[in-house]
Amino acid sequence: MKRAAALAALVVAALALFLAPRPPELSTATTGDPALAELVRDAAGQEEHRGLSVTLIEDGRVRHAGVGDTGGPDPRPVDQNTSYELGSIAKPLTGMLLADLADEGLSPDTPVRDLLPRVPFSDPAVASATLAELSSHRAGIPSVRLTPVGFLRSYLYVFAGENPYGTAGPQSMLDDAAAVSAGKRGEVSYSNLGVALLGQALAEHAGTGYEDLLRTRLLAPLGMDATVVVQPGEPLPAGRAHGEGANGQSMEPWLDHGHAGAGGSVWSTSADVARLVQAVMAGSAPGADAARPRFDADEGERIGYGWFTTRYGDKEITWHNGGTGGFGTYAGFDRASGRGVVVMGNTGARVDGVGLRLLGAEAPDGGGPEIRPLIFALAFPFAGLGLLYAAFRGSGLDRVSVVSRVLWAALFLALGHTAGGWDVVPPFVWALGAGVLGAGLGAALTRWPGLPVSAKPVKWHTWLSPALAVALLAGLAVVLVV
CATH class of the missing domain: 3.40.710.10 (DD-peptidase/beta-lactamase superfamily)
Structure with missing residues (x-):
């Protein structure tokens, strides 16, 4: 079981790296005044910007610079006329x-x-x-x-x-x-x-x-x-x-x-x-x-x-x-x-x-990141920990609970991807969370042949948790795609 869990974790985490969040970053594209462009890059620091268009007025002189690009399907360098x-x-x-x-x-x-x-x-x-x-x-x-x-x-x-x-x-x-x-x-x-x-x-x-x-x-x-x-x-x-x-x-x-x-x-x-x-x-x-x-x-x-x-x-x-x-x-x-x-x-x-x-002014401290995006980034991707723990603990595990836990963990993983504070938290954390889910799934599948459909008598509400997770996943997919 341990070997299956470790292998599944490595495979899923590796695949998840290709789907992990990609925070914006400034490209090397530069337009306008080179000296001003360099000042803009220095002023921007490591913050998550994609394209910055800047106009500076100084001593009656107007200078323009663009760093980065427009994004979108056809990224192009930004300049002072980019809307x-x-x-x-x-x-x-x-x-x-x-x-x-x-x-x-x-x-x-x-x-x-x-x-x-x-x-x-x-x-x-x-x-x-x-x-x-x-x-x-x-x-x-x-x-x-x-x-x-x-x-x-x-x-x-x-x-x-x-x-x-x-x-x-x-x-x-x-x-x-x-x-x-x-x-x-x-x-x-x-x-x-x-x-x-x-x-x-x-x-x-x-x-x-x-x-x-x-x-x-x-x-x-x-x-x-x-x-x-x-x-x-x-x-x-x-x-x-x-x-x-x-x-x-x-x-x-x-x-x-x-x-x-x-x-x-x-x-x-x-x-x-x-x-x-x-x-x-x-x-x-x-x-x-x-x-x-x-x-x-x-x-x-x-x-x-x-x-x-x-x-x-x-x-x-x-x-x-x-x-x-x-x-x-x-x-x-x-x-x-x-x-x-x-x-x-x-x-x-x-x-x-x-x-x-x-402008030559000292920018005040921003006060730190917002709490909600950090929760989405640090907690939501690791909802698969529950499945991993249950698979190794063994007692009370059944096929309905495995499916339900996988669906809910996938939902939270998706929510973490879309709403996480990936400008603060390293994006590989999301792939790590996906690996945890993969480990839990791998461990659970090794036990699957011996698991009952349900540890309790099957009733209509037995299917409620997985059905709700499927509905929410489908709703999220519609929102993201449409």
Whole structure:
């Protein structure tokens, strides 16, 4: 039995190495300014990035560099014109729209209900939230509306890289805003829903759609022609970067255009966002006053209309970042030095540290990895230990329990592959877990001829455990393939 278990463990572990998670890594591909590219690689360190597009503004000079590639079926070197999912950097754009419209007479203290009178807000506190409160995350509105469907989508995102927002349009977003209740107002509490609501309110005030308002008042004047809000049925930008998760799986774009004001379905390039940063630093951008700090946030941070301002030692950085399932972005600048930076990456890894290092600021400690992905990586792959122990212990083992244990261990192994923290845990750990399952199966098969069908009288519930495992495995397979 020991020999069979050891042989099965070696064979299965060896085969599993070919299927083990493949965390993203920067390739040797380089475009643009070689010196800047080297700085970017140094700043990125050993973090799991696939392709980084960076634009640095310094002493009035703009430099571009790309390191790594786009990923996807036809990987190509990234450059300053490679399109990435922008994420929450769209929030300060919406704040700038507010500041620009305020210059024409729209009061930031206007309650949102005045601009959206047809929305049946269930909570008067949400209806009375001001435009300034929405833009600075001080309205007490939750980040998202929690529903059973939304809860399911959040887990599909974790396990299969699905878009947790779906293709929610403006009406769906307004329905969510009408249904939620506000918490404590006046304190900064980050809210995607609140800024999406602001974007729609400003568009309604202007008598147009959000994407048209953004294009007319901000993007066109700045020459940001590569920044787009992708509408339903429209193709994604040509030559785009493809998002990846920590295990190398493809991540679905977040095409929730109803949340465009908060970053949903917005794509851009580092060169385009650099035009924004330059103009905000110079004070020439429409609504540039949005970057002026107005309200206290956490731990010494201050916030304007969407833009955060944080002190790092002797440097004061005005910034915003973005993060979706497969993309990380950062835009920031130091007014005192006149230096600005835009960093775009096509994995879920944050790029804030890269941007801060290029700005000459000391990036703060990230606080360590999340616990849930570590559990998926360290515990789930080793569910086969139960079968291995039972096979050697012998008592109570039967054919139904062997099949059930194998199926459940395979399910947990699959879940560990898709949701594990493979940016922290070495991927060979997954193959080791597969080897443990192989050892358990090998040991159990040596005992198989002498095992009863069931150690207890066979009843309908005897088959419940293996049947449930088969159903869950089939469901996971459908989610991953479809």
